[in-house]
Amino acid sequence: MDQVTINRVTLQPGIRQPITSKQVTSSKQAFLQHLHEATVKTELKVSKHANQRLIERNIHISDAQWQLVSDKVTEARSKGVNDSLVLMDQAALIVSAKNATVITAMDRTEAKNQLFTNIDGTIVLG
Template structure:
């Protein structure tokens, strides 16, 4: 324990980046603009897979029904739903509310025996 030598290193000053008072400017939108952007209706799209299922299973959905589905999916999206099951008299649709896209479709008799996973909302239409 003899001859213990301690070297003292002089402290170096901490170099801090120079902060500028110039802030990055971004375009400011008014509350009204944000509200309008949030309420813009997104038209529902049908994926290639879902379209083929509609054809293969002979499922016909009227224009009025598509509009109702579109409105309800938009309402679900505004409430935080990402993926939903849309139950109709003649069909069941899996819809990505987040992307406003019908992912797949099946007729109701086929849907009766299915287990639906990874959905966080259900829309029941008459």
């Protein structure tokens, strides 16, 4: 019988630095910051065009109503809505939920004869 010699070779895996608790905390803080930015309520803006329409059509919306619209638009955005039709007692608004901006406004009687396109959500306020 021939003698067989087996040499043992120690395999060294790639050198990895251990993850420190400071790195974990930093990553967690970054995640929480992104989560906060994604869920924080953004103030609803009114475009110049929409503002002109509100004035021309004598549409008055109270601060409380604007706050309700803003809250509902934020909720719609969190559900994936990009562009919405907001129906109120006195007005119909086209709102970019994605940008939190009122695009245009009309009174409800005018809205009855309109066809709304490129809308992926509707908010009805009573």
